[in-house]
Amino acid sequence: MALLDQFGRPMKPAVLREEISGPSLTGIRRHYDEVVASGLTPGKLASILREAVEGDADAYLTLAEEMEERDLHYRSQIALRKGVLLGLEPQVEAATDEARDQEIAEAVRDLIGRPQFSEMIEDLVDGLGKGYSVAEMIWDTTSTPWEPGTYKWRDPRWFLFDKVDRTTLRMKEDGAFNGVDLPPAKFIVHIPKLKSGIPIRGGLARLAAWAFMLKSYTLRDWAEFAEVYGKPYRVGKYGPGASEDDKAVLLRAIRDIAADAGAMIPDSMMIEFIEASNRGEPVFGSLAEYLDKQVSKGVLGQTMSSDDGASRAQAEVHNGVRMDIAKMDGRQLGRTISRQLVIPFVLLNYGPQKIYPEVTFPVPEPEDLKALTDNLAKLVPMGLRVGTSVIRDKLQIPDPQPGEEILVAPASRPAAPVPVEAPGRAAAAALGPVCAGCGQRHALAASAPTDPLDSLIGAALEGWERPQRPLFVKIRSEWMAATSYDDLKVRLDALAGSLPVAEQAQVLAVMTMIARGLGEAGPG
Known part of the structure; x- marks a missing residue:
């Protein structure tokens, strides 16, 4: 009986073990050496982007790769976005709490814990710039469970989108105009959905391409300006009767001054030096900075964490925008892994399931530790x-190690409590009043000032159990006799007017009177 994937397509073990999309020396899947970014013009860029939408994305994908190699700012921003995603720890959520589902989830955890899995994730996030990325799984079927022994990155230019729907990725094959279908359980295709529409239009490189081209012009013009900036303009003057040979001598002298800082000319000629004006830097620098900010907004959704030294409040707001982007990227990557790796793995080893485990890349919320x-x-x-x-x-x-020195508060600790029953009256007086917090007596520091209220509270707590005991006996009796909560309420209501509280009330009244007197008398 054939093994079927989640879409009902047969998974062939022989194909799973093979490497079917490797490069070739002369075929259609070869390593590319073309250069696109050099000499990029508005017309050429428009043509590249149009051809990518129409089905020929090779030049666009080459440009996307070159942009990361040539533009330091774009490279840093997209590396930052990739880095946030690569820093997330994958987690596996079992389908249910049943023992079988827990066993499957544990096997998936072992699968994604392999070193080759994290390396494959590094390749998949390349799809953020180009619009999609592909990894081929070479399955190891020599032992159980069957799992990918190797994940191999594949050049996105070895694939194309279906000419009809323009959303289904197909593998290029010699003689196949529309490519061939990808075999089931063989490829992981990550297509970050950064916008609605066909996938090839969703890559960040397409968004930043125009800024990249304009910045290239700006930097070239700025370099030409910097080459002559600081050097005075040299103007040669000759008389009305100068011959062509005289003019050639003067021109050669001007050029020699630029190269050798010295020249020889006849008395009838003159070279005048005119200082250059510093008007280039504000123009070129401002334009380059503006373009960089637009790239930051497109890649990260903000500029605060990459360009501007803004206030803390502004940075926190903009970091929240980046947090939303990270959550979206993590959610989409988890969906790709769950559908294209986890489900085939479970099908091959445990058979069809009603619900499959999910791999997630949760983004931890930042804590305000203060x-x-x-x-x-x-x-x-x-x-x-x-x-x-x-x-x-x-x-x-981390938890302290056994025997490790522990940090403690600088204040001295109180002495260990002594039970009330232990000391006699003289010893109790030396120890001080009863603590209102714990009912115990504590040794007092010799220099610690005493408060009259402390002594009053201690006196009130002396022998507090005796007047309370009759109350507890009656309440406990009614509690034990009650048959329900409502019955207990009725019994307690009836008991309220007959409890022996006279002695306790007298103690409270005397203490209240004394406390009021102390308060009116004031300190001293």
Whole structure:
């Protein structure tokens, strides 16, 4: 029985093991050496872009590669966008919590953990500039599970889009005008959808091509200006009776001054030096800077992180735009891997599944660490319980090793609490009042000032269990006798007026009176 992919096409093991799209010396799939960017003109660029849309994208793809080699700014911006994507850690989400689906997901995790997988991802992100990228999978079927042993990058010029729908990628073949179908489970084709329409129009190189051409003109003119800038113009003057030979002597002298800083001329002739005006740099520099900013906007969606030294608030807003782009790129790359690698892998090793695992490239949200620490400083003393492992992960602080010196707060720690029952009255007086926070007594520093309210609170907490015990006994009795929540509410309501609270109320009243008196008397 033939193995079928998710589209019902047979997957042939013999084909899976073969390398079917390798280069050739004389055939249609050969390494290209053409140069397109040299001598690029508006008319030539328009023709290249038009031919790419009509089905012949070889010149456009060559130009896209040369742009990354010749324009430092475009190279840095697209490398930054690729780098953000390559820095994302892939994750595998199992189809369900069932044991079988968990087993399949674990196998997929092993698959994407291979070194060759990350290298293949580096090739796939090349599609951001050109519009698409292709990697061929050479499957290893000698052992189980069957998986790609090698991923080989393929030159995008070895492929073409179907002449009819212009969206289906096909492989070039000698004698095949419209190419041939890509065999199932053999290729990973990443087509970043940066805009709606046919894929060849979606590459970032197409977006930046006009800026690249104009900047090339600008830099060439700027270089010519810089070559003569600073050198004075040399004007030779001859008399009305000068012969052609005299004029030739004067011209040669002007040229010799430029090359050798010296020349010899007759007394009847004169060479005048005119200082050059510094008007070229503002024009050329401003135009080149403007074009670079447009490229940054097209590639990264903003300029703050690449060109401008703007305020922090502006940079945070623009970094948010980059975050959105990174999320989009990661989502699309995960979709490509899930559909074109994970599903064939699962089909070949585990058979058809109702739901398949998904590979994602999640973008972690940036943490405002200062706001986090400020909030913890305020909320933890109020009783908020926070796991230290969570905070360590957010702050990227590893757990301390056994025996490692630990940082502690500079304030001295209080002495260990002593149970109330342990000391006698004299010892209790020496230790100080009962702590309102924990009900224990703590040794006080000799120099620590005492507060009358501390002694008052300590006195109020002395023997607090005795007056409270009758209340707890009655409430517990009703709790144990209640048959439901509503029944307990009725019992507690009936009990409210008969609880023995007189002694506790008297203690609270006396303490309130004393505290008020201390407050009115003031310090001292």
